Amino acid sequence: MRHHHIFPLAALLLVWPLIDLHAGGVPLHDLVPGADAFTPAPSPAVPAVLDLQTAQRLALQNNPSLQAAQARAAQAHERVRQAWSRYLPRLEGTAGATHVRPPKNQRPALPSSGFSFVTSNVFSTGPQDVYQAALNATLTLFDGFQREFALAAARFSEQGSQAAYREAQRVLLSAVAESYFLAQLARQRRTIAEADEAFNLRQLKDAQAREAAGAGSLSDVLTFQVQVNLARAQKIQADQEERVALTGLAALMGLPEGTFDRSITLAPLGEPDPERLWMPSIQDALAYATKHRPDLDQSRFALQAAEAGVGSVKSRFFPSVNLFGTLEGSRIHDAGLARDDFGSSVGIALVVPLFSGGEDVFRVREALRSRREAQETLRQGTINAASEVQAAVEQILGAQEQFRLQQENAVLVRKNRDLVEKEYAAGQASLVRLTQAQRDLVQAQGQLAQARIALESAWVKLHSATGRILEGF
DSSP states (O other): OOOOBHHHHHHHHHHHHHHHHHHTTOOGGGGSTTTTOOOOOOOOOOOSEEOHHHHHHHHHHHOHHHHHHHHHHHHHHHHHHHHHHTTSOEEEEEEEEEEEOOOTTSOOBOOOSSOHHHHTTOBOSSOEEEEEEEEEEEEEEESTTHHHHHHHHHHHHHHHHHHHHHHHHHHHHHHHHHHHHHHHHHHHHHHHHHHHHHHHHHHHHHHHHHHHTTSSOHHHHHHHHHHHHHHHHHHHHHHHHHHHHHHHHHHHTTOTTSSOOTTOEEOOOOSOOGGGGSOOOHHHHHHHHHHHOHHHHHHHHHHHHHHHHHHHHHGGGSOEEEEEEEEEEEEESOOBOOGGGEEEEEEEEEEOOOOOTTHHHHHHHHHHHHHHHHHHHHHHHHHHHHHHHHHHHHHHHHHHHHHHHHHHHHHHHHHHHHHHHHHHHTTOSOHHHHHHHHHHHHHHHHHHHHHHHHHHHHHHHHHHHHTGGGTTO
16 A cells, blocks of 8 residues: 655655754744843842942842853853764654656656665656655764864853853952942041031031121121032032943843943942951952952863863874665655665775865864963963952052041041031131141041942952952852
């Protein structure tokens, strides 16, 4: 009975790639254009009081550049699966229909279409339709360890991509901290300007009262009014600097609006932890950086991948052994292929590379130089990491000294300002001394705030240089 038609077989051959993709873990809807279209991420919920850790956590969750790095790491994982697939057999199905019109003065064989042993003895003197189907299987038994080296390279590349993702996290966390501290410094300056404004407003009211009573001068009133205006100008500038810093912070956090709501405030900075005033150990910092910095891990994996690449190109000089099998059939004037129309063959093939025009030799040379590049990149990365750690430690030491000095100086200047204020109220100090003492206090408070932020920023730079900033994330 010839009821086995070619059309079910052709349909199976058409859907087989989809079955293969589904077995490999690829959802079928990914094959449909636009099925996984981009949709904007919702705006993350930002708390009313934002601290540094929360800002960093939200940035890791929503920053688009970091999401892109994560996608690159996922791509590398898929390349590992591709390398694994080379150990599996290859199956290919073909089906076709051919209309043959031979010349009238000869009896030709049917045209070759991959079905030679079935159709080589079929002759015809008139037009005919030929229906064909075949299933080919190939299994690589040995390829000079090329698959092993390719798999190793893919694995090292995947690990390198994961390290690159962690490196992107390290850079992002450091950038978020810098923007956060810039906003904190602007807020501190605004607080200082508000206190300066309040002090001068109080002095202005007293000067106006004395002038009204005939015991003061208009010059004092005008001087304090100028000081009030200067304080307000400083407050406006500090507020603008804070909004600009918060805008940069919002961009790093991946907020679609690119800014924060004005109801959101930063958590108070407070006094530094006692640990911030300890002297860091350069040796411990260098040892930690060498072991934990993601960019160094990335360079190490790149070197290992390059070494595997050398082995992969050298394997091209070895012979390869393939096992193959074929099931094929052909029928004339009828698309219904039956079991009797099919034949099969199985064999083993040995391929020995003899000459490629020098291409393989040049590939080896290229791979060796790629390995050298990876070695030098790792060496330069190690030098850069050590330099960053050294610079961060020096910044911490300088920031600690500055903070202690400015902290002591701010106490002295405030005490002096309070004494001058009392003397001015008692008529024993001039207006010039009072305004100068107030300006000295504002300057000292600003320098203290800057030293406080510089101390925190220096520690962040050290933790970023060593990779310790990634702890807890």
